[in-house]
Amino acid sequence: MIKVVVSDSIIELSNVNWTELQLPHCGASNTFTGVVRNLNHGRQVSAVSYDAYIPLAEKTLKQIASEAQEKWAKNSSIFVQHRVGKLMVGELSVIIVVHTPHRDESFQMCRYVIEQLKVRVPIWKKEFYLDGETEWLKGHELCSHSDRHSDSSA
Amino acid sequence: MTPIKMFGVLRKFADEQGHVNIEITEGMTVSKFKTALKDVLSAKFSTFDPKMIDESAVANHSEFLALDEVIHQQKEIAVLPPVCGG
Numbered sequence: 464m465i466k467v468v469v470s471d472s473i474i475e476l477s478n479v480n481w482t483e484l485q486l487p488h489c490g491a492s493n494t495f496t497g498v499v500r501n502l503n504h505g506r507q508v509s510a511v512s513y514d515a516y517i518p519l520a521e522k523t524l525k526q527i528a529s530e531a532q533e534k535w536a537k538n539s540s541i542f543v544q545h546r547v548g549k550l551m552v553g554e555l556s557v558i559i560v561v562h563t564p565h566r567d568e569s570f571q572m573c574r575y576v577i578e579q580l581k582v583r584v585p586i587w588k589k590e591f592y593l594d595g596e597t598e599w600l601k602g603h604e605l606c607s608h609s610d611r612h613s614d615s616s617a
Numbered sequence: 618m619t620p621i622k623m624f625g626v627l628r629k630f631a632d633e634q635g636h637v638n639i640e641i642t643e644g645m646t647v648s649k650f651k652t653a654l655k656d657v658l659s660a661k662f663s664t665f666d667p668k669m670i671d672e673s674a675v676a677n678h679s680e681f682l683a684l685d686e687v688i689h690q691q692k693e694i695a696v697l698p699p700v701c702g703g
Contacts, residue, residue: 497703516622516676519695519697522679545703557703580702581702583700587625599626604699605676605700
C-alpha cells in the first residue's frame with residue numbers, strides 16, 4: 464500500500480491514519496519527520512515557504528515509494544506527506560511512515576524515500592531570515608532525470 | 618500564446634498566477650522552447666540569468682520531458698528549477 468499527499472494541510476503525528484498503514488504481517492514501523500529549523504548555513508531562519516508542482520510531485524513520490532517496495536519489501540506500506548506554503552520554525556515539513564515485516568528494510572526504505580525525495584521531487588524551499596531577507600535554496604537539477612523520462616533505476 | 622507554469626526561484630519572472638506566456642510553435646522541441654523562454658525573459662528582466670533555464674527541467678502534469686521531445690500545445694507545460702524539498 465502506498466499513500467502520498469502534497470498539500471498545505473498541517474502535518475501532525477496524531478493525524479496519521481496508523482490503522483490504515485499497519486499490516487498484520489508487519490513487525491516494524493519506521494517514521495521520519497522533517498522539521499523547519501532556526502539556522503541554516505549560519506543564518507537565523509524564522510520561516511520556510513515550500514512551493515511544489517503538486518501533480519508531478521505526488522506522482523514522483525509514488526514512483527519512489529514503489530521503487531522502495533520493489534527493492535526491499537513488496538508487502539509493506541508507505542505513507543508520505545509533504546507540506547506546501549509557509550511554515551514557522553518547529554513545524555513539520557514532511558513525514559514518511561514505513562511498515563515492513565522486519566526492521567532492517569523499514570530503516571532502508573525510509574532512508575531511500577527521503578533521500579530520493581530531496582533530489583527528484585519537484586518541491587522548492589524559500590527561507591525567511593530574521594534580518595528580513597529571503598532566499599530560494601539551491602537544489603538538485605532535474606535535467607538528468609528528465610532525459611531518462613521515468614526511468615525507475617534513477 | 619501558451620501559459621507556462623513557473624516554480625521556485627523562477628516565480629519572480631512570472632505573473633501573479635505563476636505564468637509566463639510563450640508561443641509554442643508547431644513541432645517545437647523542449648530544447649527550442651527553452652531557448653525561446655530564455656529570449657523572452659532576457660528581454661524583460663535585467664536580473665534574469667539564462668543559466669536558470671539551462672538548469673531547469675521541463676514537464677507536464679504527469680512526466681518530465683526530454684530535450685528532443687516535441688511540445689504539444691494542448692499540454693500543460695511547467696518549468697522546474699533545481700529542487701530541494703524535505
